[in-house]
Amino acid sequence: NRTFSASGIPALTQRTLLHHWHSDPMSGQRTRAQAEADGGDALCMGIVLSGERQAEDGEGRRWRNGPGEAFVYDGAQTSRIAWTQHEGLHLTLRRPVVTALLGDRIPAAADLTKRINASPFFLLVREQLVAAARSLSWLAEPEQAFALDQAQRLVSFLLARSAGIGDEEPTGRANLHTAAMRLIEIHLAAPDLSPDWLAGKLRCSRTTLY
Numbered sequence: 001n002r003t004f005s006a007s008g009i010p011a012l013t014q015r016t017l018l019h020h021w022h023s024d025p026m027s028g029q030r031t032r033a034q035a036e037a038d039g040g041d042a043l044c045m046g047i048v049l050s051g052e053r054q055a056e057d058g059e060g061r062r063w064r065n066g067p068g069e070a071f072v073y074d075g076a077q078t079s080r081i082a083w084t085q086h087e088g089l090h091l092t093l094r095r096p097v098v099t100a101l102l103g104d105r106i107p108a109a110a111d112l113t114k115r116i117n118a119s120p121f122f123l124l125v126r127e128q129l130v131a132a133a134r135s136l137s138w139l140a141e142p143e144q145a146f147a148l149d150q151a152q153r154l155v156s157f158l159l160a161r162s163a164g165i166g167d168e169e170p171t172g173r174a175n176l177h178t179a180a181m182r183l184i185e186i187h188l189a190a191p192d193l194s195p196d197w198l199a200g201k202l203r204c205s206r207t208t209l210y
Contacts, residue, residue: 011136011144016152017092020133027082030075032058041076043098043106044090045116045155047126051086055079061110070122072112079109089133091155101156102163115162120201124183125154154179 008021035041053071054064058078065071073079073090098106116122132147139147157179183201187193199205 009133009136011139011148013145013148013152015094015097016148018089018129018133018136018148018151019092020089020136022087023083023085025082025084025086027080029080030078032078035076035078041074041095042092043075043095043159044073044092045112045159046071046073046088046090047129049087049089049130051084051088053086053088054082055109055113057108057110059108061108063110063113065113065117068126070113070116070126072109072116074106074109076106077109089129091129091151093152093155093159097156098159101160102165107163112159112162116158119158119162121158121161121179124179124186124201125158128154128182150182154182 004024004026006021006023006026008019008023010017010019048065048067048069048071050067052064052066054062055071055073056062056079073081076095093101129151132151135147136144179202180198183198184193199208
């Protein structure tokens with residue numbers, strides 16, 4: 001029999017965890033009773049770097065994600081998960097952070113996963129998360145903390161937009177500012193950088209951007 005093998009590099013702050021891992025095929029399920037018993041109700045947004053992730057929720061909806069695609073896992077929701085041999089990463093948000101961001105009625109993981117993968121803004125978030133995750137092993141602790149804070153802000157903004165939270169909310173405005181500044185830094189030399197281009201990337205109006 002083949003021995004199961006997995007390895008990972010975590011980085012942790014008081015508000016979030018970023019974990020980069022390699023793993024052999026694996027599968028499992030989460031019941032509501034388990035969620036209520038162990039209190040593991042955090043929400044994760046991850047990215048498949050290689051291999052494939054298959055999921056099924058408590059309502060029987062099934063979906064799969066391949067390399068470069070995002071996935072959402074909600075520890076408070078019933079689910080089944082199956083992975084092929086894979087590499088991936090995920091950023092974990094504690095429940096109080098998620099509730100403060102999205103409210104008590106958090107959309108299903110299947111819906112958030114679909115909306116995130118359809119968002120052009122996810123391309124920027126993916127670039128930043130992958131860079132942060134692959135740098136964990138050599139960053140000093142203060143640098144890790146800063147990188148994780150920026151990653152958490154980007155993921156929070158993406159989740160809020162994918163959940164339909166308007167950017168008129170205070171949290172939305174703060175995360176919109178972070179995302180706008182990051183886009184400007186990355187595309188500063190681009191000839192088409194303009195308020196209209198930036199508003200289009202962030203899916204907001206010029207008035208909101210100003």
